[in-house]
Amino acid sequence: MLEKNYVLGLDIGGTNIRTGVVCDDFSLYGFEMTSSVDLFRAPGGEIQALASHVRGYCRRHAEFAFPRAVSIGFPSTINKDKTEVLSTPNLPGFNKLAVVELLEKELGLPVYINRDVNLLMMNDIHAYELEKADIVIGCYIGTGLGNAICIGGQMLRGKNGVAGELGHVPVLGSKRVCQCGNVGCMETIASGKYLEELREKHFPKDSLAGLFRDHADSPVLKEYVEYLAIAVALEINILDPDYVILGGGVLQMQDFPIELLETYIKHHTRKPLPNDNLQIVISKQNQESGVIGAGMDAFRRMEKGDDNDSTCIRPCWSYA
Numbered sequence: 001m002l003e004k005n006y007v008l009g010l011d012i013g014g015t016n017i018r019t020g021v022v023c024d025d026f027s028l029y030g031f032e033m034t035s036s037v038d039l040f041r042a043p044g045g046e047i048q049a050l051a052s053h054v055r056g057y058c059r060r061h062a063e064f065a066f067p068r069a070v071s072i073g074f075p076s077t078i079n080k081d082k083t084e085v086l087s088t089p090n091l092p093g094f095n096k097l098a099v100v101e102l103l104e105k106e107l108g109l110p111v112y113i114n115r116d117v118n119l120l121m122m123n124d125i126h127a128y129e130l131e132k133a134d135i136v137i138g139c140y141i142g143t144g145l146g147n148a149i150c151i152g153g154q155m156l157r158g159k160n161g162v163a164g165e166l167g168h169v170p171v172l173g174s175k176r177v178c179q180c181g182n183v184g185c186m187e188t189i190a191s192g193k194y195l196e197e198l199r200e201k202h203f204p205k206d207s208l209a210g211l212f213r214d215h216a217d218s219p220v221l222k223e224y225v226e227y228l229a230i231a232v233a234l235e236i237n238i239l240d241p242d243y244v245i246l247g248g249g250v251l252q253m254q255d256f257p258i259e260l261l262e263t264y265i266k267h268h269t270r271k272p273l274p275n276d277n278l279q280i281v282i283s284k285q286n287q288e289s290g291v292i293g294a295g296m297d298a299f300r301r302m303e304k305g306d307d308n309d310s311t312c313i314r315p316c317w318s319y320a
């Protein structure tokens with residue numbers, strides 16, 4: 001039995017579910033990545049599938065059999081109290097599901113949920129020691145355009161829990177239909193999904209993974225990088241952040257032109273300020289980041305004694 005104080009962290013994506021044990025010093029043990037496609041193939045059985053995944057993990061890792069809590073990141077919008085998944089295009093079975101109540105009943109353990117992008121940013125804020133910064137924004141370009149905002153040490157939630165949806169800022173003139181149902185959302189042109197569409201149209205014989213390696217100078221890809229930059233600059237110009245964290249799978253692609261992205265961001269950021277004093281940091285994100293972030297979130301919320309509030313990130317670091 002592990003002597004430490006630990007929780008089980010889960011990072012659920014449309015393709016994979018990442019699982020691991022996070023200790024109160026944020027060290028990670030027993031990391032696993034498995035298919036979420038198989039796990040959630042029984043419609044209506046999502047909670048039971050999740051519970052059996054947790055039980056299975058704890059059985060396989062007997063030394064981690066008794067976590068203090070289970071903490072889960074969803075690629076979804078979550079209600080303000082962080083009890084219910086509101087909508088999740090990649091995992092529709094979780095839509096409007098009261099995950100915390102139902103899963104706590106199944107497991108007999110405290111359950112915490114959060115937006116996966118909030119958890120990624122908590123992990124990055126910790127990794128870069130940005131806890132004392134007034135305003136930090138995170139833009140994570142994966143399949144979609146993930147966004148998290150931290151103001152005064154608090155993750156911004158908004159009236160309904162859905163603040164920080166940069167991907168759904170309307171773009172003038174665009175007729176593209178977004179997953180959310182609106183026409184012309186930023187995410188329809190500033191996301192990995194759109195990059196895949198560009199590949200199909202302009203480079204049909206190439207694989208997505210090698211796109212920047214083989215076609216970095218193509219006008220199509222340069223324009224795409226500028227779209228990403230416009231999204232980031234938009235939020236910079238509104239919030240004048242102390243730090244801008246950039247991450248996500250698209251930025252981790254081979255030979256992604258990160259310098260060009262930064263150049264375009266600066267091009268579109270207001271002069272002279274905030275442009276002249278811009279601090280951009282590149283996320284240290286890897287497969288484990290969301291799981292560690294989930295663990296951090298659980299420890300912080302347990303420490304605070306407020307199960308449902310997920311705003312203040314500062315007090316939690318005091319015990320670390």
Ligand SMILES: [Zn+2]
Nearest residue numbers: 168178180185
């Ligand atoms: Zn949208």
